[in-house]
Amino acid sequence: QVQLVESGGGLVQAGGSLRLSCAASGRTFSSYGMGWFRQAPGKEREFVAAISWTWTGSSTYYTDSVKGRFTISRDNAKNTVYLRMNSLKPEDTAVYYCAAAIRYSGSPELWPYNYWGQGTQVTVSS
Numbered sequence: 043q044v045q046l047v048e049s050g051g052g053l054v055q056a057g058g059s060l061r062l063s064c065a066a067s068g069r070t071f072s073s074y075g076m077g078w079f080r081q082a083p084g085k086e087r088e089f090v091a092a093i094s095w096t097w098t099g100s101s102t103y104y105t106d107s108v109k110g111r112f113t114i115s116r117d118n119a120k121n122t123v124y125l126r127m128n129s130l131k132p133e134d135t136a137v138y139y140c141a142a143a144i145r146y147s148g149s150p151e152l153w154p155y156n157y158w159g160q161g162t163q164v165t166v167s168s
Contacts, residue, residue, distance in 0.1 A: 112128070
């Protein structure tokens with residue numbers, strides 16, 4: 043069983059920055075595909091970013107609305123994945139969830155995420 047615990051959410055003014063963290067249990071964290079999703083009130087959950095890992099290194103993926111503003115990274119030694127969010131906008135307001143996929147291929151939005159965190163609230167004021 044893998045447990046994911048997000049932290050780092052909060053209230054920030056538009057244009058500000060936050061860094062979300064997702065700490066994972068499990069011995070094979072480095073092999074997981076890790077993703078960040080968000081869900082705003084009254085809206086469906088949407089993909090934000092993902093990061094894979096192979097022996098050659100990692101690959102990152104972003105939804106178009108956050109490209110150039112958000113950066114996903116991982117520290118396998120700490121079993122943690124991060125989402126650095128810069129130039130935040132009010133439309134980024136949502137609950138942010140991290141997720142882990144044990145086996146994955148293809149589009150990161152469609153990876154079979156096996157585990158989910160409880161979410162952390164991000165609120166961006168205008």
